[in-house]
Amino acid sequence: MIAEVVDHFDIDLWYQQQEPAKYLRIFTPATLKSADFWKHDYLRAFVSHLSSNRGRMSALKANLANWGISAFIAHEDIKASREWRDEVEAGLETMDVLVAVVEPGFKESDWCVQEVGYALGRKVDILPLRAGVDPFGFFGKYQGIQVKGKLPDRVANEVVQALLNKPHLRARLLQCIAKAFATLPSKKKIDLIGILDSWSIATDQQLQVLLEQASLSDFERKHLEGVIVRVGAFKHPEPATQTVDFDDEIPF
Known part of the structure; x- marks a missing residue:
């Protein structure tokens, strides 16, 4: 109804001509602040958690980064000089997935x-981590992952496995994982590639591309030789053979 009145009387045009400042404030859509806390080319995961759970959240964030997932942890990622509510909103507006650590007190937290x-309103993927409490309300349709008593590295692995099982996220997440693996020390890289292979989620072709993009050293290739051979990684394409037509009618 209001929109029809504005359109009928050209109220927006009047403000634009007579009160430009008010026009910009009233009729120009709000611009989102830059969410510069995300790591470039990583999957963006907003972690909803209680502020009392900071230590474990920091460890979870570090382990997710090994898998190419940039986790937004409010107490770490919001600079003191900024309005924290605006930063939280920017994180929510630009996230790819929401990871909710559901533990006692979560339901009572307004934030x-x-x-x-x-996340429900934006229809982004929600992954509950059940740490003593089950998801509830509209949120209750998500079964989530049981994490109570598990160490952060194992929780991170299970988060990645769950996200890779979502077909619409798989290809992009595998690209993020390859980018992250390229930065890891050898032991960690070899261990995580072994874990990824054991899940049997990625196809051989996807693993081939990932291995070729993960900046493997000779040492790493030697330890991953079985996987490399199986998926056919690092094979140089066979040179095309040219056929020559012989004409017996041409004299020497």
Whole structure:
């Protein structure tokens, strides 16, 4: 109704001509602040959690980064000089997935509940981590992962496995993983590639591309030889053979 009145009386045009400042404030869509806390070319995961759970969240963030997932942890990623509510909103508006650490007190937290509601409204993927409490309300349709008593590295692995099982995220996440693996020390890289292969989620072709993009050293190739041979990674294409037509009618 309001939109029809504005259109009928050209109220927006009047403001644009007579009160430019008010026109910009009222009729120009709000611009989102730059969400510069995300790591470039990584999957963006907003982690909704209680502020009392900071230590474990920091460890979870570090382990997710090994898998090419940039986790937004409010207490770490918001600079003191910025309005934290604006930064949280920017994170929610630009996230690819929401990871909710559902533990006692989560349901009573206005902020956690609103963050989940924001994700539901945007229809982004939600992955609950069940740490003593089950998802509830509209959020209850997501079964999530049981994480109570598990160490952060194992939780991170299970988060990645769950996200890779979503077909619409798989190809992009594998690209992010390859980028992250290229930066890891040898032991960690070899271990995580072995874990990824054991899940049997990625196709041989996808693993081939990942291995070729992961900047493997000779040492790493030797330890991963079985996987490399199986998926056919690092094979140089056979040179095309040219056929020559002989004409017996041409004299020497």
